[in-house]
Amino acid sequence: MLGKSHALSGGVGWLAGSALAAAAGHAPPAVAVVAGAAVSTGMALLPDLDHPESTVARTLGPLTRILAGAVSIGAASLRSASCRHCLTGRGRGGHRGITHTAVGAVVLGLAVGVLCALTVPSVGLWVVGLSVWLAAHAALSSRTRARIGDMLLPGRFRRLGKGAHRFAAAVGAVLVAVVFVAAIQDRAGSWWWLGLAVFWGCLAHSLGDALTFSAVPLLWPARIRGCRWTPVGTPRWMRFRTGSPAETVVVWLMAAAGAGSVLLLGAVW
Secondary structure (H helix, E strand, C coil), X not given: CCHHHHHHHHHHHHHHHHHHHHHCCCCCCHHHHHHHHXXXXXXXXXXXXXXXXXXXXXXXXXHHHHHHHHHHHHHHHHHHHHCHHHHHCXXXXXXXXHHHCHHHHHHHHHHHHHHHHHCCHHHHHHHHHHHHHHHHHHHCCHHHHHHHHHCCCCCCHHHHHHHHHXXXXXXXXXXXXXXXXXXXXXXXXXXXXXXXXXXXXXXXXXXXXXCECCCECCCCCCCXXXXXXXXXXXXXXXXXXXXXXXXXXXXXXXXXXXXXXXXXXXXXX
């Protein structure tokens, strides 16, 4: 799926879960709904850090591309080391490896949850800020982010020459994250539940890719047909190609689900 589709799936899933909890009489606090949706949206992009050309790998130019290359190499090495079938078969690289598994989502979610529970609230705010920064790259066009960045120093970025637009866009994404964090910082308590948002965001990404023809090794390390990294997904007749009209339909359905969840939450509150 495209980066924007992944991001939408993360945010909508969190809103839908919050709406269901509210309907059952366990309405979550507003800050948990808003911050959780933001974190799920941003973290739904993170699994593609194993691909140097992905949306998340382009957020900071060469810096994130190098990081993505390192993650890809590490994921490819783990694939070969953990499965003899993959070691002797055709190499598939690191993309759609460990970062696209349920285990990977659980481990990252637990790590963030424990870290936020055992540390000062500012750590949770950093997690939120990073997630919003990633979400801004997916939700806003580079032109919109550049205009936001240009609000900081009007006209100054244009003097930087060729890289002015890209730099202004990066600054704009940072500004969006800073404003968001500033709006919720007074409500900072224990942020342990951010681990749930991180887990869901990463899992939503993998579930989204499971709808495509490539599928994902969601059930690693379980052996399926002799291989721990066998891609699994929906029945083939239900799958679609990335960027196809079928994905557009899925996006509109998710948008409708998100709107319905917001209306339900508003009615409960």
